[in-house]
Amino acid sequence: MLREIKFVLQLIKLNIASAMEYRASFLMQAVGMFINNGIYFVFWILFFDKFGELRGYSIDQIFLLFAIITLGFGMALTFAGNANRIAEFVAQGRLDYYLTLPRPVLPHLLFSWMNPFTFGDLSFGVISYFFTGRFDPVSIVLTFVSAVLAAVIFVSVFGIFGSLAFYIGNAKEITFFLGNAMISFSLYPIGLFQGAVRLILYTLIPAAFVGAVPVEIVETGNLKLLGYLAIAAAIGATLMTVVFQTGLRRYESGSAINVNM
Amino acid sequence: MQAVRLHNLKKTFKLKRKAPGLMGSIRSLYKPEWNTVEAVKGISLEIEQGELLAFIGPNGAGKSTTIKMLTGILHPSEGEAEVLGYVPYKQRQQLAYHIGAIFGQKPQLWYHLPPIDTFELFAHIYELDYTAYQKRRDFLVEALQIQDFLETPVRKLSLGQRMRCEIASSLLHAPKILFLDEPTIGLDVIAKQHLREAIKTLHEEENLTIFLTSHDVGDVEALCKRVVIINHGQVIFDDKTSALKRQYLTHKIIGVRFGREIPEDFSVRDAELLKRGTWGAKIRLDTSIRPVDDLIMALMSYAPVVDLTIEDPPMEEVIREIYTAQESIHLNHKEQQEVPA
Incomplete structure (x- = not known):
């Protein structure tokens, strides 16, 4: 385990070095994502300024929701940048490189690329957190841990949907669609959704686990709920590993030209 | 000692068949039709440790599929494969510590970073002792003459320079077998010559088993004592390179x-x-x-x-004759099968 962590750290170092080769482009992408998030943010500020509250959420909870989601999503794709590209790798037969090296394929693939856009998410998450005004150590630790668990869930969901490519050929669109749906639903107060939709948000598209649940954990300091979130993250990661490893037996390679960026 | 042993190795792929146009696409949604393609039809082969073997054949002959089964990338549909005593598709990770693989069209080097950075990563991947790694790296840098561009981003290297660095990266862990799939593809005459010399030197100095596929007959003539030709997924020739010339010249x-x-x-x-x-x-x-x-x-x-x-006529011509002869046998065989009884 320790040697795998050391290896992943080495990959992350290399990813940062690779991203730094194009500093201007890197900064522009990160700033672009920051602005993109900011537009949503401004919308909610204007909304709550007019209406005050929405299904139990005030602007303070929205700041916290944004902070956790953008930190979680940012961490997920900053470190495991290939999480939402698994379907492409499988469909185009680009796993050969990973299969010829003596490392587990899934972590090696996940951590082999850093998405520069997500630096914008990370920095946005930190700034959003400043808006919450929660500077006590407990809240900071709970927010950080919840964001890390949200990151694991994001990676797992992308990984599971992407691995469907082993079975259905091309799962790029479904990964994109369901990934976007998860992010979009998670950015709204959970009280807006009832019945079947709410069930979906706790199962098939687990948006609640990356938004509403972590917000409740930080707000209430409920460690039991944090434990449940950790269990959900562990189930997600296990499921992703099983779906990927089982699918890998069906991998057909291909003649596409690869480049490690 | 045997480095590679294959017995009746087969690989079949299921391919979806679709009629042209939009209607064909719609039809394939509710009534998909599948074709089974036998990419490798029962290859049996033994390679001794230290051999430098050419594994050649036309496009679609099954060369790359065979290499991918030998390196654990693909699972065979039938048959047995053993590389250095490991079953590749079952013991991929253990085997990977002892083999190196270069696919000409699938570079291992990180494109935006200098080769030295990928070398460092590979030292971690193969868990090499840092001092031993440095010693090995210096030896390969010298042998492959890559010292001048070790710190230049890969994207700025010529194809020949890049390929030499690729070879260095795949030899850092001192593998016992090197799989080279089209290593000279796209290289100019000088770069090819440099690369062949480097491969030959490393093969001789390290008793390295090399499994080479190439479309360039020059590679085979310059490097290999034994040549295996495959076509339509079957071995059609397996002998010394000199015997190939004698038999067909x-x-x-x-x-x-x-x-x-x-x-x-x-x-x-x-x-x-x-x-x-x-x-x-x-x-x-x-x-x-x-x-x-x-x-x-x-x-x-x-x-x-x-x-x-x-x-003697160029080797290329000899191989073309073998392919052509094999092709006509294959077509005759197909026609005979299609004639109703």
Whole structure:
């Protein structure tokens, strides 16, 4: 385990070095994502300024929701940048490189690329957190841990949907669609959704686990709920590993030209 | 000691068939049709430790599929494979510590970073002791002459420079077998020459087993003592490179330059005139029809000979003949199968 962590750290170092080769482009992408998030943010500020509250959420909870989601999503794709590209790798037969090296394929693939856009998410998450005004150590630790668990869930969901490519050929669109749906639903107060939709948000598209649940954990300091979130993250990661490893037996390679960026 | 042992290795792929156009796409949604393609149809092969073997064949012959099964990338549909005592598709990770693989069109080096950074990553991947890694790296840098561009981003290297760095990266862990799939693809003559020399040196100095696939017959001639030819997923030739030439070289190319001009109607009995110049000619002679000495005597009695060369036809031509012969056998076999009883 320790040697795998050391290896992943080495990959992350290399990813940062690779991203730094194009500093201007890197900064522009990160700033672009920051602005993109900011537009949503401004919308909610204007909304709550007019209406005050929405299904139990005030602007303070929205700041916290944004902070956790953008930190979680940012961490997920900053470190495991290939999480939402698994379907492409499988469909185009680009796993050969990973299969010829003596490392587990899934972590090696996940951590082999850093998405520069997500630096914008990370920095946005930190700034959003400043808006919450929660500077006590407990809240900071709970927010950080919840964001890390949200990151694991994001990676797992992308990984599971992407691995469907082993079975259905091309799962790029479904990964994109369901990934976007998860992010979009998670950015709204959970009280807006009832019945079947709410069930979906706790199962098939687990948006609640990356938004509403972590917000409740930080707000209430409920460690039991944090434990449940950790269990959900562990189930997600296990499921992703099983779906990927089982699918890998069906991998057909291909003649596409690869480049490690 | 055997490095590779294959017994009746097979690989089939299921391919979806779709009629052209939009209607074809819609039809394939509710009534998909599948074809089974046998990419490798039962290859049996044994390779000794330290051999440098050429594994050649036309496009779609099954070369890359075989290499991918040997490196654990693909699971075979049937048959057995053992590489250095490991079953590749079951013990991929253990095997990977002892083999190196280079796929000409699938670079391992990180594109935006200098090769030295990928080397460092590979030292971590293979868990090399840092001092041992540095020593090994310095040796390979020297052997492959890559010191001048070790710190240049890969995207700025020429194809030849990049390929030498690729080879260095795949040899850092001192593998026992190196799989080279089209290593000289796209290289110019000089770069090819440099690469071949480097491969030869490393093979000789380290008793490295090399499994080489290439479309470039020059690679085979320059490097390999044994050649295995596959076509349609089956081995059609497995012998020494010299035997390949002997068995299929039924003719010679003879170049002659006379001491005087030759007439326009110059011709040669029982031989093919490939080219006729003012002072000489190039002749293709089937030695089973007319002996070489007989032709030479005839040429010398025709006019004073200033220069004379006798050459084997290029290896490329020999292999093309084998492919063509195999292709016609394959077609005949197919036609016979299609004739109703």
